[in-house]
Each structure stands twice: as C-alpha cells, then as structure tokens.
Amino acid sequence: MSPVVTVTDLTKRYRDVTALDGISFSLTENRIHGLLGRNGAGKTTLMQILTAQNFATSGDVAVFGQHPYENERVLSRISFIKESQTYPSNLRVSHVLRAGGLVHPGWDEEFAQRLIDVFQLPRQRNVRKLSRGMLSSLGIVVGLASRAPLTFFDEPYLGLDAVARQLFYDHLLADYTEHPRTIVLSTHLIDEVSDLIEHVLLMDRGRLLLDVEAEALRGQVVTVSGPVAAVDEFARTGAELHRVLLGGTARATVRGDFGPAAPDRARSLGLDLEASSLQDIVVRLTTSKTGHAPGAGGAGATNEEAAR
Numbered sequence: 512m513s514p515v516v517t518v519t520d521l522t523k524r525y526r527d528v529t530a531l532d533g534i535s536f537s538l539t540e541n542r543i544h545g546l547l548g549r550n551g552a553g554k555t556t557l558m559q560i561l562t563a564q565n566f567a568t569s570g571d572v573a574v575f576g577q578h579p580y581e582n583e584r585v586l587s588r589i590s591f592i593k594e595s596q597t598y599p600s601n602l603r604v605s606h607v608l609r610a611g612g613l614v615h616p617g618w619d620e621e622f623a624q625r626l627i628d629v630f631q632l633p634r635q636r637n638v639r640k641l642s643r644g645m646l647s648s649l650g651i652v653v654g655l656a657s658r659a660p661l662t663f664f665d666e667p668y669l670g671l672d673a674v675a676r677q678l679f680y681d682h683l684l685a686d687y688t689e690h691p692r693t694i695v696l697s698t699h700l701i702d703e704v705s706d707l708i709e710h711v712l713l714m715d716r717g718r719l720l721l722d723v724e725a726e727a728l729r730g731q732v733v734t735v736s737g738p739v740a741a742v743d744e745f746a747r748t749g750a751e752l753h754r755v756l757l758g759g760t761a762r763a764t765v766r767g768d769f770g771p772a773a774p775d776r777a778r779s780l781g782l783d784l785e786a787s788s789l790q791d792i793v794v795r796l797t798t799s800k801t802g803h804a805p806g807a808g809g810a811g812a813t814n815e816e817a818a819r
C-alpha cells in the first residue's frame with residue numbers, strides 16, 4: 512500500500528527560526544495519526560506545507576504521490592480544519608455548508624445536517640455572530656462531512672466545552688469506522704484523544720521524536736516504583752526518561768523493548784509496574800534535552816536515543 516503522505520528531509524526556516532529541521536516520515540492510508548508536540552514544535556508549519564499553504568525551505572513532500580502546490584487533483588482530496596478557522600463575514604452557517612459541498616467531492620449533506628443538529632448550530636445565523644465554540648463546531652462539521660481522503664484537524668476545538676469535544680471524538684470515530692480515511696489530528700489534549708490515535712508522530716523543536724504505532728508505544732514505556740536498587744536494576748534494560756525519589760524508593764519512567772515478560776520481571780524485583788499514559792510519554796520525552804525532567808536522577812539516554 513503506497514503512503515498517502517511522504518515527507519523527505521523537510522526543512523522550513525523563518526529567518527533565524529528553524530521550524531522544521533530535516534524531518535522524514537510517511538503516513539499510512541486509513542489511519543488516525545496523532546500529531547503531537549509542545550507549542551512551537553512545528554506541527555502547524557508541517558500541515559501548512561502538506562496542504563500547499565506554505566513553502567518548504569528544502570526537502571520534498573508528496574501527497575497522494577504528487578506535490579500538493581496548485582495541484583487540484585491533490586487539494587480536492589484534502590480537508591484542513593484549523594484552530595482559528597475564519598469565513599467570509601457575510602456567510603450564514605447554511606452557506607458554509609453549501610460551500611463545503613462545492614469544494615469537497617465526498618461531501619455528505621445528510622451527515623452535515625445531522626451534525627449541525629448534534630452541535631446545535633443555528634443554520635441561519637451569520638458566522639460573525641457565532642460564539643467561539645460554535646465556530647469551532649462548524650469547522651468540525653465541515654471537516655467530518657467533507658469525508659476527505661486526507662483530513663487535517665489542527666487543534667480544532669478552541670472554545671469548545673467538554674461535551675462538544677466528546678461529541679466530536681464520538682462522531683469522528685463512528686464515521687471513520689464506517690468510512691475509513693486518513694486523519695491527522697493535532698492536539699494538546701492528549702489524554703482525551705489517546706484512545707482514538709492509532710499512530711503517533713511526536714515533534715519537538717522541528718524534529719521528529721516519535722513515529723510509531725500507538726499500540727507498540729504503549730508497551731514500550733512503563734513506570735516502575737519500589738526500592739531504588741530494584742528500580743536501578745530494571746532501568747538498566749531501557750532508557751530512563753524520568754525519576755522521582757521518595758526516601759528509599761524511586762518511581763521511574765523507562766523506555767525499552769521489554770516484551771510481555773516485563774510485569775513478571777518487575778514483580779520478581781519487588782516493583783510495581785504500570786504502562787505510562789500517552790500524555791506521560793509525551794511530557795517525559797519533551798520536557799528536557801536529556802530526557803530527564805529537571806532534578807531527576809538516574810542514568811539515561813538523550814531524547815533522541817530514548818526515542819529510537
């Protein structure tokens with residue numbers, strides 16, 4: 512199966528800022544990819560280049576096998592919903608839907624109308640008069656109803672309350688299951704989406720720290736706690752990302768290829784073991800250059816080493 516997106520040695524510089532620093536990866540078709548990373552990591556810049564809204568300084572991108580710039584064949588298959596989506600101010604909600612139907616060949620009008628009811632959007636209201644959360648809901652309706660083979664959601668929920676966010680996740684998952692497509696979801700609300708994401712791309716200061724299946728990652732990062740010497744012994748077989756000392760005990764987050772024997776090994780050392788959450792993994796890998804949170808002890812690898 513050929514990848515939907517291929518990025519090769521992509522660099523983007525804005526004067527003295529290197530937003531993307533020679534990254535390479537590809538996106539497999541029909542998966543939900545989580546594009547994660549701290550503020551300024553380069554996520555939006557990457558999505559802008561993939562959707563022909565920005566130029567690379569060097570390197571190549573191919574979307575559906577071609578360069579996206581001024582490429583109708585490629586762009587008609589993309590939907591890009593961003594945080595502060597704006598619309599011409601004379602449009603009503605119903606006009607935005609009509610425009611969505613004209614732009615996206617896969618548009619499902621019946622689904623769009625259903626979503627408008629789900630998010631309780633007033634069809635005849637001018638977009639200028641929508642609340643911040645309502646505007647985000649409208650973006651989500653367009654993104655979902657477009658059924659674009661490649662859909663980007665870049666922090667799509669500014670101002671959305673928890674109920675509306677959950678509605679988004681539920682409808683995204685249900686519709687994706689029925690109509691598989693390639694989705695890239697960029698968000699800081701990692702806990703909320705961790706069950707949705709099938710593949711993780713983690714960016715940090717323009718570089719790619721992780722490009723891994725979510726399921727594989729879950730087994731690779733664990734947190735062990737117990738006597739310091741036992742934690743040291745367990746951590747020897749991986750890369751330690753973080754450690755907290757509490758008297759004679761330690762709690763350490765460790766990355767490695769532990770395999771299914773990890774719980775037994777931890778138990779035999781007198782340690783408690785739990786799988787780290789995706790949020791924890793992202794925080795630990797991006798909080799410091801050495802892979803250790805400030806003040807943490809223990810031997811360890813650099814972030815890049817840890818992420819391999």
Ligand SMILES: Nc1ncnc2c1ncn2[C@@H]1O[C@H](COP(=O)(O)OP(=O)(O)OP(=O)(O)O)[C@@H](O)[C@H]1O
Nearest residue numbers: 525528529530548549550551552553554555556557
């Ligand atoms: N037009 C621009 N001119 C100069 N610098 C820019 C421009 N756009 C982005 N940058 C810089 O590039 C870096 C990456 O920004 P980008 O918006 O891609 O990050 P991000 O991961 O999307 O961040 P956030 O999660 O905060 O939205 C940042 O340092 C940002 O300040």
